[in-house]
Amino acid sequence: xxxxxxxxxxxxxxxxxxxxxGFMAAxxxxxxxxxxxxxVLQKQEGGxxxxxxxxxxxxxxxxxxxxxxxQVDAWYESQVQKTAWVxxxxxxxxxxxxxxxxxxxxxxxxxxxxxxxxxxxxxCHGGRYTKDGVNVKGTPPTAPLPVYEHEVKEGxxxxxxxxxxxxx
Amino acid sequence: xxxxxxxxxxYLPEKEYxxxxxxxLVPFDPASDQDMTKQGYLRELNHIFTNIIEKEYRGRIFxxxxxHYMSRDHDSEVERINKWIDHYQKQPFEHIFLFTFDMKxxxxxxxxxxxLLWVPGLQTGDLxxxxxxxxxxxxxxxxxxxxxSYW
Numbered sequence: 036x037x038x039x040x041x042x043x044x045x046x047x048x049x050x051x052x053x054x055x056x057g058f059m060a061a062x063x064x065x066x067x068x069x070x071x072x073x074x075v076l077q078k079q080e081g082g083x084x085x086x087x088x089x090x091x092x093x094x095x096x097x098x099x100x101x102x103x104x105x106q107v108d109a110w111y112e113s114q115v116q117k118t119a120w121v122x123x124x125x126x127x128x129x130x131x132x133x134x135x136x137x138x139x140x141x142x143x144x145x146x147x148x149x150x151x152x153x154x155x156x157x158x159c160h161g162g163r164y165t166k167d168g169v170n171v172k173g174t175p176p177t178a179p180l181p182v183y184e185h186e187v188k189e190g191x192x193x194x195x196x197x198x199x200x201x202x203x
Numbered sequence: 204x205x206x207x208x209x210x211x212x213x214y215l216p217e218k219e220y221x222x223x224x225x226x227x228l229v230p231f232d233p234a235s236d237q238d239m240t241k242q243g244y245l246r247e248l249n250h251i252f253t254n255i256i257e258k259e260y261r262g263r264i265f266x267x268x269x270x271h272y273m274s275r276d277h278d279s280e281v282e283r284i285n286k287w288i289d290h291y292q293k294q295p296f297e298h299i300f301l302f303t304f305d306m307k308x309x310x311x312x313x314x315x316x317x318x319l320l321w322v323p324g325l326q327t328g329d330l331x332x333x334x335x336x337x338x339x340x341x342x343x344x345x346x347x348x349x350x351x352s353y354w
Binding site: 136139140141142158159160 | 258
């Protein structure tokens with residue numbers, strides 16, 4: 036071993052301290068970085084779309100479609116049945132309405148009351164919604180029926196989460 | 204509505220709208236092997252029915268915790284049921300329905316202070332089969348229409 040290649044005591048201590056310091060810094064920073072970018076790594080829950088009906092079957096008249104989703108609810112994992120009223124509106128666009136009454140959560144029906152043949156009707160307290168899901172003033176509900184996110188792929192209608200809308 | 208924290212919190216300020224209670228009457232007798240099979244099945248079926256009804260009309264119907272009883276002696280149970288009903292009426296709930304598959308209650312119907320919904324249920328069967336499912340859905344629909352006729 037030549038003298039030139041020998042590491043002096045001072046150098047050796049320098050290397051060791053830098054090395055150990057570096058490890059310690061990395062050890063402290065790594066979790067912080069992980070926390071900072073955590074929302075990006077988060078798996079997206081509930082954002083999945085479910086195929087419910089063939090687009091050809093959708094008419095101008097609202098029809099009931101049903102599908103099930105897996106729902107994790109803190110303690111329980113369960114299959115939940117979802118329902119939507121699906122139809123083509125006057126512009127030919129697909130509209131998928133949630134049947135959950137915005138008053139207290141009953142399930143509304145299309146044209147189930149003879150007096151209001153072209154409205155959604157809630158059997159619990161007589162809440163009514165026009166065909167586009169907007170609540171009729173003077174009835175208990177204070178907001179329109181929520182709308183499902185939808186997309187059309189290969190001739191099938193896919194529905195995602197329901198989004199609530201502002202009151203009328 | 205159910206007997207859970209979240210639902211009760213929603214119920215209390217909206218009392219005037221939720222005026223109907225459904226109490227499931229569920230018999231059980233852990234002393235008899237033979238009865239247990241049948242009773243377990245009927246309990247499950249009872250929950251399926253009452254859950255469908257609760258889901259559809261949760262804004263007006265409160266689903267009570269199950270009323271369990273030993274299946275032998277219906278006479279002595281009448282008083283205890285009426286006590287439950289009495290307490291519900293203090294809320295005040297206006298319409299009290301007792302949902303059961305146990306036909307022995309039919310005889311005691313006029314001693315009960317609530318409406319007895321006795322349904323001649325399926326005695327055995329596969330709850331997963333699509334036939335049972337569509338049958339149950341249809342029957343549950345009929346029952347809710349019957350409840351609606353009281354509103």
